[in-house]
Amino acid sequence: MTLLQTRNLTRQFGGIRAVNDVSFALERGEIRGVIGPNGAGKTTLVGMICGRVPPSAGTVEFDGANITRLQPWDRVARGIVYTFQITSVFKRLTCRDNVALAAQRRLTRTTGHRFALPQALLDAAVDEAMAAVGLTEETERIAGELPYGHQRLLEIAMGLALKPALLILDEPTQGLAPGDIAPFCDLIRRTAATTTILFIEHNLKVVLELADRVTVMDRGAILAEGTPAEIEQHPAVQQAYLGD
Amino acid sequence: MRIYALHLAVVAALFAVQFALPAYHYGNVTRIMLYAVFAIGYNILFGYTGLLSLGHALFFAAGAYGAGLTAHWWSFGPVAALGAGVGAALLVSLVTGLIVYRTTGVAFLIVTLMLAQAAFLSTLYFNTVTLGDQGIVLSLPPVELFGAALHLADPAVKYNASLVAFAVALLLSLWLLRSPFGRVLIAIRENEARTRLLGYNTALYRFAALVISGTLSGLAGALYCLLFGYVGSSFASLQYSTLPLLWTLLGGTGVTLGPPLGTAITHYLIDISSGLTSSYMIIVGVALVAITLWFPEGLAGWFRRWRRVRS
Numbered sequence: 001m002t003l004l005q006t007r008n009l010t011r012q013f014g015g016i017r018a019v020n021d022v023s024f025a026l027e028r029g030e031i032r033g034v035i036g037p038n039g040a041g042k043t044t045l046v047g048m049i050c051g052r053v054p055p056s057a058g059t060v061e062f063d064g065a066n067i068t069r070l071q072p073w074d075r076v077a078r079g080i081v082y083t084f085q086i087t088s089v090f091k092r093l094t095c096r097d098n099v100a101l102a103a104q105r106r107l108t109r110t111t112g113h114r115f116a117l118p119q120a121l122l123d124a125a126v127d128e129a130m131a132a133v134g135l136t137e138e139t140e141r142i143a144g145e146l147p148y149g150h151q152r153l154l155e156i157a158m159g160l161a162l163k164p165a166l167l168i169l170d171e172p173t174q175g176l177a178p179g180d181i182a183p184f185c186d187l188i189r190r191t192a193a194t195t196t197i198l199f200i201e202h203n204l205k206v207v208l209e210l211a212d213r214v215t216v217m218d219r220g221a222i223l224a225e226g227t228p229a230e231i232e233q234h235p236a237v238q239q240a241y242l243g244d
Numbered sequence: 245m246r247i248y249a250l251h252l253a254v255v256a257a258l259f260a261v262q263f264a265l266p267a268y269h270y271g272n273v274t275r276i277m278l279y280a281v282f283a284i285g286y287n288i289l290f291g292y293t294g295l296l297s298l299g300h301a302l303f304f305a306a307g308a309y310g311a312g313l314t315a316h317w318w319s320f321g322p323v324a325a326l327g328a329g330v331g332a333a334l335l336v337s338l339v340t341g342l343i344v345y346r347t348t349g350v351a352f353l354i355v356t357l358m359l360a361q362a363a364f365l366s367t368l369y370f371n372t373v374t375l376g377d378q379g380i381v382l383s384l385p386p387v388e389l390f391g392a393a394l395h396l397a398d399p400a401v402k403y404n405a406s407l408v409a410f411a412v413a414l415l416l417s418l419w420l421l422r423s424p425f426g427r428v429l430i431a432i433r434e435n436e437a438r439t440r441l442l443g444y445n446t447a448l449y450r451f452a453a454l455v456i457s458g459t460l461s462g463l464a465g466a467l468y469c470l471l472f473g474y475v476g477s478s479f480a481s482l483q484y485s486t487l488p489l490l491w492t493l494l495g496g497t498g499v500t501l502g503p504p505l506g507t508a509i510t511h512y513l514i515d516i517s518s519g520l521t522s523s524y525m526i527i528v529g530v531a532l533v534a535i536t537l538w539f540p541e542g543l544a545g546w547f548r549r550w551r552r553v554r555s
Contacts (some may be wrong), residue, residue, distance in 0.1 A: 076441065104427065215370065
């Protein structure tokens with residue numbers, strides 16, 4: 001079943017077509033990796049999906065509805081959650097406040113408590129998300145004091161606290177220590193049990209290991225799409241991306 | 245809960261000291277509590293939401309004129325006039341909020357400054373109604389409360405009415421800022437783009453913060469007008485826009501008790517230095533520069549950090 005469908009999606013920045021006429025479909029429950037050289041249009045494409053970047057032309061459909069004109073916050077309400085390429089947690093707030101901001105957004109909507117959300121409910125949601133990423137010990141620390149890899153995990157915890165239908169991760173392993181990558185992949189696999197995942201990634205090993213299907217972009221267009229095994233063999237991909 | 249206890253203790257202490265204060269300081273503390281309501285209102289926007297307004301005189305004056313004009317021209321009693329003042333400030337806040345809906349940063353500062361100046365000039369232009377910079381002197385009937393007639397000229401009535409307004413503003417702001425709503429305001433201050441992608445319509449939250457901030461500032465203006473029996477153009481002047489900024493910077497923007505503390509210090513700084521020299525603003529200016537250099541988080545912010553480091 002299709003969860004997300006873009007049709008002829010285009011974004012023009014001055015004279016450059018960052019994304020050119022892209023029709024892209026995502027199945028419910030899959031883990032999709034997006035690869036491609038710098039400037040291929042990956043971040044712009046997901047930007048149009050989550051609403052950060054308005055498209056110049058084309059449409060985005062999510063869960064059967066046309067969401068092209070929806071604001072980013074309304075897309076979050078429908079379950080599209082984006083985590084940034086550059087870590088942008090609230091550095092001066094505690095980890096608890098960071099995750100609470102995400103959790104209360106979901107809880108005020110689902111429980112109807114608008115001004116006085118029961119503290120126990122909020123705490124439980126925060127603790128659950130922090131436990132999922134293995135940061136329980138750090139909950140009361142100031143976010144900016146965490147090592148970089150943990151800030152990335154905190155960012156994921158904020159995403160999880162929103163209980164997204166589609167979680168978009170932009171370069172999630174960038175800046176992670178080599179030893180942190182395997183546990184991170186485990187986390188993504190566990191998350192995929194309840195969430196569809198779309199991730200942009202430069203680390204080809206991670207993509208081939210984690211993704212159910214891979215989309216290759218180049219110069220604003222989709223160059224190839226397939227299983228990791230197919231993508232590894234694709235001649236155009238080898239030429240354009242693997243560089244052999 | 246400890247934080248609420250601390251704030252209630254401040255209110256209780258202010259209630260208790262009225263029986264010991266000499267008459268001169270009694271009047272000073274009354275004014276400080278009223279101005280502190282203004283400062284608390286200002287800080288909801290500036291300290292917590294991160295929006296620097298240079299036009300809060302607009303809201304203070306809306307409250308003052310809403311109360312003063314209805315009392316003078318339509319003979320509203322003090323309670324009805326207070327309601328009219330707060331209502332006028334609410335209305336002006338809503339309209340201002342719609343005008344500045346999409347602006348932040350420098351644009352917000354300029355637009356609020358411009359609106360407040362337009363209001364100031366209007367109070368002069370429509371001087372047949374407002375009596376311009378000469379202002380309106382009110383003589384109000386006493387307020388009947390539990391069978392007692394409370395005369396607004398009575399210093400004890402002034403003091404305790406100010407204290408009630410101060411307590412309401414302080415506890416309301418504390419509750420608000422610890423609520424989910426307040427957490428979103430702080431998030432907007434820290435990183436608005438990120439907050440939007442957590443699912444918040446941040447412009448709507450900024451709008452709400454402005455309306456609450458403006459209405460509280462208007463409450464301060466309305467009470468000030470009624471308790472001191474006067475409203476004039478100076479209430480809408482630039483000075484009343486810059487004062488709350490000084491108060492909050494001095495006391496500390498990120499702390500609920502910061503603005504009241506800053507208000508008290510500024511008031512006494514002006515009071516003492518004006519007794520020493522006629523160019524007292526030089527002393528006030530130097531003190532402000534010194535404090536922003538050495539205590540950039542304000543005095544209350546500095547104290548809170550000092551305690552955290554010690555523990």
